[in-house]
Amino acid sequence: xxxxxxxxxxxxxxxxxxxxxxxxxxxxxxxxxxxxxxxxxxxxxxxxxxxxxxxxxxxxxxxxxxxxxxxxxxxxxxxxxxxxxxxxxxxxxxxxxxx
Amino acid sequence: xxxxxxxxxxxxxxxxxxxxxxxxxxxxxxxxxxxxxxxxxxxxxxxxxxxxxxxxxxxxxxxxxxxxxxxxxxxxxxxxxxxxxxxxxxxxxxxxxxxxxxxxxxxxxxxxxxxxxxxxxxxxxxxxxxxxxxxxxxxxxxxxxxxxxxxxxxxxxxxxxxxxxxxxxxxxxxxxxxxxxxxxxxxxxxxxxxxxxxxxxxxxxxxxxxxxxxxxxxxxxxxxxxxxxxxxxxxxxxxxxxxxxxxxxxxxxxxxxxxxxxxxxxxxxxxxxxxxxxxxxxxxxxxxxxxxxxxxxxxxxxxxxxxxxxxxxxxxxxxxxxxxxxxxxxxxxxxxxxxxxxxxxxxxxxxxxxxxxxxxxxxxxxxxxxxxxxxxxxxxxxxxxxxxxxxxxxxxxxxxxxxxxxxxxxxxxxxxxxxxxxxxxxxxxxxxxxxxxxxxxxxxxxxxxxxxxxxxxxxxxxxxxxxxxxxxxxxxxxxxxxxx
Numbered sequence: 001x002x003x004x005x006x007x008x009x010x011x012x013x014x015x016x017x018x019x020x021x022x023x024x025x026x027x028x029x030x031x032x033x034x035x036x037x038x039x040x041x042x043x044x045x046x047x048x049x050x051x052x053x054x055x056x057x058x059x060x061x062x063x064x065x066x067x068x069x070x071x072x073x074x075x076x077x078x079x080x081x082x083x084x085x086x087x088x089x090x091x092x093x094x095x096x097x098x099x
Numbered sequence: 100x101x102x103x104x105x106x107x108x109x110x111x112x113x114x115x116x117x118x119x120x121x122x123x124x125x126x127x128x129x130x131x132x133x134x135x136x137x138x139x140x141x142x143x144x145x146x147x148x149x150x151x152x153x154x155x156x157x158x159x160x161x162x163x164x165x166x167x168x169x170x171x172x173x174x175x176x177x178x179x180x181x182x183x184x185x186x187x188x189x190x191x192x193x194x195x196x197x198x199x200x201x202x203x204x205x206x207x208x209x210x211x212x213x214x215x216x217x218x219x220x221x222x223x224x225x226x227x228x229x230x231x232x233x234x235x236x237x238x239x240x241x242x243x244x245x246x247x248x249x250x251x252x253x254x255x256x257x258x259x260x261x262x263x264x265x266x267x268x269x270x271x272x273x274x275x276x277x278x279x280x281x282x283x284x285x286x287x288x289x290x291x292x293x294x295x296x297x298x299x300x301x302x303x304x305x306x307x308x309x310x311x312x313x314x315x316x317x318x319x320x321x322x323x324x325x326x327x328x329x330x331x332x333x334x335x336x337x338x339x340x341x342x343x344x345x346x347x348x349x350x351x352x353x354x355x356x357x358x359x360x361x362x363x364x365x366x367x368x369x370x371x372x373x374x375x376x377x378x379x380x381x382x383x384x385x386x387x388x389x390x391x392x393x394x395x396x397x398x399x400x401x402x403x404x405x406x407x408x409x410x411x412x413x414x415x416x417x418x419x420x421x422x423x424x425x426x427x428x429x430x431x432x433x434x435x436x437x438x439x440x441x442x443x444x445x446x447x448x449x450x451x452x453x454x455x456x457x458x459x460x461x462x463x464x465x466x467x468x469x470x471x472x473x474x475x476x477x478x479x480x481x482x483x484x485x486x487x488x489x490x491x492x493x494x495x496x497x498x499x500x501x502x503x504x505x506x507x508x509x510x511x512x513x514x515x516x517x518x519x520x521x522x523x524x525x526x527x528x529x530x531x532x533x534x535x536x537x538x539x540x541x542x543x544x545x546x547x548x549x550x551x552x553x554x555x556x557x558x559x560x561x562x563x564x565x566x567x568x569x570x571x572x573x574x575x576x577x578x579x580x581x582x583x
Contacts, residue, residue: 018424019457020446029454036409039405048475051482053481057294058533066335078201081199
């Protein structure tokens with residue numbers, strides 16, 4: 001195993017993904033991610049010259065988009081009902097801009 | 100009349116002819132849930148009151164001679180990633196504990212409109228990430244055939260509930276094998292329909308280019324019966340298939356003379372459990388006797404399917420699960436710093452496997468890894484599709500095992516993640532291709548654990564697939580074996 005995923009690399013990525021990790025998880029993820037990435041080096045042996053990426057099983061099929069028309073949507077109350085903090089019809093979050 | 104042994108079509112006609120009431124049927128299953136689910140732990144939520152009320156309503160309508168929906172009174176249960184207005188939807192995660200959706204998923208609308216009665220929500224691997232059911236935040240579902248074994252995953256509760264007759268049929272979801280593998284482990288039928296066949300509106304997304312919903316049932320006939328309700332076009336799901344089939348169930352035909360079954364060369368490697376291997380080869384013989392022709396095919400990229408799947412699925416996970424940030428719904432960490440709300444909420448409320456996959460996906464999407472892993476994986480996905488296209492020039496369906504082993508012990512593979520992921524070797528490629536496949540019981544090990552046979556079909560080739568599975572079940576009785 002080449003230990004390509006270092007502690008620093010993991011911390012950078014978990015910050016990008018906005019996920020706090022504890023020490024136990026950090027140790028486990030370094031091992032697991034290296035095992036997965038190591039295994040994925042198999043992919044390098046496949047000749048992909050001239051091959052296009054397949055982004056969806058429906059690639060090449062003619063899927064017409066529906067007409068862009070306004071239709072009834074969820075009410076403000078429905079949308080807010082599952083938020084842990086709301087105020088005056090809004091999602092409440094801590095102050096982010098100093099004024 | 101043993102209600103538990105009726106097919107869905109027979110149950111419908113028993114209800115229509117008033118040989119049994121919907122309330123009797125619903126009570127029978129609710130009683131079984133109460134009696135057995137404390138051991139099996141398949142259900143996360145049982146909607147006993149609403150189920151009884153619905154049943155009574157249909158019974159009253161029938162008594163008055165009023166028109167009822169076609170499947171009025173047939174019980175069903177849903178994997179807990181299908182959103183429901185009147186029941187919680189947790190995805191088996193602390194993140195969504197006690198979450199109630201503001202709307203019903205499209206398939207919930209379809210099922211209700213058809214008269215199905217939803218008994219409750221079923222356990223699963225957290226956010227459908229896992230192959231054993233063990234990543235659920237709430238509980239570990241047991242395999243009804245042996246409570247010390249895993250039921251498979253991620254549709255652990257769906258497969259276990261049907262196997263234990265806690266519900267006659269259930270809905271699961273399949274991103275890399277999550278319907279077929281637990282169905283195989285629990286000795287029931289698990290169908291992954293073609294991508295786009297069943298609407299996914301209101302199914303909490305794992306990997307959007309791979310996810311598909313489908314039935315877990317006692318028989319292929321029942322799965323086909325339910326698919327007649329689920330195969331509707333949904334204009335609010337842009338992947339939904341516009342061609343709506345006539346009726347899979349009415350068109351079931353067990354005469355498969357001349358059907359070409361492809362057996363991939365080098366497919367049954369030494370890694371396959373010998374009992375699984377011999378059961379699959381015995382099934383091939385059954386098919387020969389039914390008049391099928393066995394052709395040798397090649398799937399040259401089968402061995403890289405797992406890695407291709409991991410790259411694509413996890414890249415999509417990192418994007419799809421970004422919405423769980425503590426603001427609009429679900430768990431919010433106790434802090435007053437906006438950035439900490441995101442990172443602490445996700446750190447505390449997402450499971451170990453879920454966070455790992457988000458982080459892996461984020462890792463491979465970084466600018467210096469993107470081409471090497473993600474784009475390359477999507478290119479190999481094209482090659483895997485070519486493999487399937489070439490195979491389906493030579494054969495109508497591909498035959499093989501669902502998994503390389505029968506159900507394993509709890510904790511058995513959790514500590515070596517690659518071993519757990521490799522468990523999906525035989526199922527992931529079908530999701531990458533996007534076509535349909537099914538797992539049906541084809542035998543039991545010496546210690547009595549079920550073995551799954553997988554049939555894989557082309558895009559929209561459900562009828563061919565269903566006919567072949569149905570023919571096999573007409574000729575064998577593995578699906579009739581009872582749990583002692």
